[in-house]
Amino acid sequence: MSLPRRYLLRTFGLTAIGTQLLPLAKPLKRIAQNNLFSKSAIAPPRLKVGDTVALINPAAFNYAKEVQQFFKVLDNLGLKVKIGEHFYDRYGYLAGKDADRAADVNAAFADDSVQAIFTGMGGWGCARILPLLDYNTIRNNPKIIMGFSDITALLLAINSQTNIVTFHGPLGVSSWSPFTIDYVKKVLFEGGSVTLQNSKTMPVETIRRGTARGKLIGGNLSVISTMLGSAYLPEWENSILFVEEVSEEVYRIDRMLTQLKLAGILDKISGFVFGQCTKCEAEKPQESLTLAQVLTDHIRPLNIPAWYGSMVGHIRDKFTLPIGLKVEIDANSGTIKLLEPAVK
Structure with a gap:
């Protein structure tokens, strides 16, 4: 961690x-x-x-x-x-x-x-x-x-x-x-057909139900947001975006998702997965939106399959996710299925 x-x-x-x-x-x-x-x-x-x-x-x-x-x-x-x-x-x-x-x-x-x-x-x-x-x-x-x-x-x-x-x-x-x-x-x-699914102790929360296919792209949210405008990001059209964070208050998550929205990225993706936000508690909870509210505000209007709580991020137990590979996500069960071998 x-x-x-x-x-x-x-x-x-x-x-x-x-x-x-x-x-x-x-x-x-x-x-x-x-x-x-x-x-x-x-x-x-x-x-x-x-x-x-x-x-x-x-x-x-x-x-x-x-x-x-x-x-x-x-x-x-x-x-x-x-x-x-x-x-x-x-x-x-x-x-x-x-x-x-x-x-x-x-x-x-x-x-x-x-x-x-x-x-x-x-x-x-x-x-x-x-x-x-x-x-x-x-x-x-x-x-x-x-x-x-x-x-x-x-x-x-x-x-x-x-x-x-x-x-x-x-x-x-x-x-x-x-x-x-x-x-x-x-x-x-x-390198076979792998379906990544949370352990029973880590439940997921569905933002919008459904399944979607696309190229898996993502990583740390703040790193991605700082790379916007550079030539070093993949194409976003019909991709599955996954993100995670650590030690960022909820308003900062809101700000970075807004940045992705204003850059046109959220309108291009076909699915969304939010992993873990470790140590992301608001300093003044009574004056803050919750992470669930922020994700609902930004992601639900996209009308794409989405969930949060995937085992991705600054946590003890984590997935290995292949960036650039075609996958299928199921927001009902919170799974990511690799549609082709990640290695040959």
């Missing part, structure tokens, strides 16, 4: 990935992105026992002591680890300079010995490195890349620029509970 971004999240992290910073990579023009979306999403190769994963820190710095528990998780999954060259760097609240953090991302995709890329920490910083990524190399070397919170910016940018499926799932500093690990295995290792 992460602390509020404005106080930074604490996190951790894997033998050096030697690299040389590649030239500044410009984002694809919008017309090129439109051509990408006319094609099927690119599913990266699945994980197998014995594979090597790179562990990088593209956002906030981590504490070295926290990495040890994650090494045990990876070992139990039968995975080897390769630590990014700048994983332990620190530059203020960031895990090193922008160029160095970007270099670790580029190096991990270019390294033939690496089969997947995990991220140690969220916090803040991914948006700063988006113009420094080598999207041509990334496109030519499809790999699993996973994380959440601030990593949302990296996941959405890579998907928008390359059409590669990226994965909204646990960070290195996450709890990696049995529930979380089970969905990591189902989605990243097995």
